[in-house]
Amino acid sequence: MTPARMSVVARRHGERLVFAAFLVLVALGGFSVASGKTASGTVDQITDFSATAASGMFRFAPDLMRIAPGDTVTFLNSRGSHTVKSQAGLWPDGAPAVDIVGRLRADVPFDRPGLYGVTCRRHGKYGMVMLVAVGDVEVTAADMARIETLRASALAKAGFRRLLSRVAE
Secondary structure (H helix, E strand, O other): OOHHHHHHHHHHHHHHHHHHHHHHHHHHOOOOOOOOOOOOOEEEEEEOOOOOOHHHHEEEEOOEEEEOOOEEEEEEEEEEEEEEEEOOOOOOOOOOOOEEEEEEEEEEEEOOOEEEEEEOOOOHHHOOEEEEEEOOOOOOHHHHHHHOOOOOOHHHHHHHHHHHHHHHO
């Protein structure tokens, strides 16, 4: 077998293994398919292999949560290349920062009312962001303007603007 043919066979075999592993994870409930429905208080980190661009491949599901002060959000799948990190500039003053790496599950309490921006350290540049609205929050013009001052990519800023608009609805 030629080296070129070996490369094609190895690549096909690798793709089949990745797909098989994905199916096993879905069957075991360890990987959420982007159905838009998750358990209350639970956020999964999705890698959608069917996406045609990186900007649609990586996402939190759901990407917006509305909870009461004192509620806990469970973040799943902060392992491999996914993380959960507080977005500086879009996090209430005095609220403990979040930085989750290498954990299958992490429970995070949100005690203070406000808007909490969350990003994946590696995939935030592709727009992998989410927002947790704690309590009765109203989005102001200052909140929208604050997005422009964030140390974040254009795709992440666009994601936060979209999420703030949804909170304002």
